[in-house]
Amino acid sequence: MTPRHHEDRAATGAGVTAPRLVLAGGHSAGHIEPTMNFADTLRRLEPTAEITALGTVRGLDTTLIPARGYPLELIPPVPLPRKLNRALLQTPGRLRDSVRAAGAVLDRVRAEVVVGFGGYVAMPAYLAARRQGLLIVVHEANAQPGASDADVVLARHVLTAVAERGRFASSKCGAP
Numbered sequence: 758m759t760p761r762h763h764e765d766r767a768a769t770g771a772g773v774t775a776p777r778l779v780l781a782g783g784h785s786a787g788h789i790e791p792t793m794n795f796a797d798t799l800r801r802l803e804p805t806a807e808i809t810a811l812g813t814v815r816g817l818d819t820t821l822i823p824a825r826g827y828p829l830e831l832i833p834p835v836p837l838p839r840k841l842n843r844a845l846l847q848t849p850g851r852l853r854d855s856v857r858a859a860g861a862v863l864d865r866v867r868a869e870v871v872v873g874f875g876g877y878v879a880m881p882a883y884l885a886a887r888r889q890g891l892l893i894v895v896h897e898a899n900a901q902p903g904a905s906d907a908d909v910v911l912a913r914h915v916l917t918a919v920a921e922r923g924r925f926a927s928s929k930c931g932a933p
Contacts, residue, residue, distance in 0.1 A: 775805035777867050780827075781859075781882035782874025782896075784816035784834070791896065792874040793825045809866045811859060811878050818878070830866070832858035834877040855881035856888070863889055870894065 778799070782792030789812075796808050810827045812818030813834035822829045833855045838845040859881040863871070871886035872894045873879040879895075886893050 775807050776803065776869060777807040777809075778870045778872060779809050779811050779830075779863060779866060779868040779882065779886075780872050780874070781811045781879045782876055783810075783812040783818040783822075783878040784876040786817055786821065788874050788876035788879075789817055789821045792872075793822065793827070795872065795874070795896070796825070796827055807866065809862070809868070811862060811882050813877050815877060830862040832862065832878060832881055835881055836877055852881060852884075856884045859885035860888060863891065872896070 780792050780796055782788040792810065796810070799806050799808060808827055810818075810822045810829045812822055812829050812831055814831055815834045815836075818829065818831070833851060835848065835851045835855045836844075837848060859878075862868075863882075863885055868886070868889075868891060870892045871882050873882055874896050883893050883895070
């Protein structure tokens, strides 16, 4: 696995081009709105940034994200059942399929960074980005992180809405 760096951006001879980011935060407005607020802020700071949102057909992704004017790429959702049942046993296969789909999106848009805000779309995006050697940034909005802290293990940078209590290295940035 060779990490993607900025060399391919300058390879055109036209100088450094816009950064390419994939934002992963979906299903509920609680994940989507911070993702879109971040995208809006990034667009104001770097108008040429190429921003692609990653989402699923579940939840509000297909309604809220296009309404904000960002391209939306869909991958299969991977909900994590909380009970031992058939759906839980199908999770590894669903995750594999979703990671492959996310990886195809990262390739297609030539992503350099994945910024995640949670939801069904986040973990597949992080795993695909890790496979490709991309920079992963996780924003944890909750005072108590979710059922799995695996996302923060994968990330080089973890941003939190509130001061973290030492379970992982992070920087407090507030909620976008």
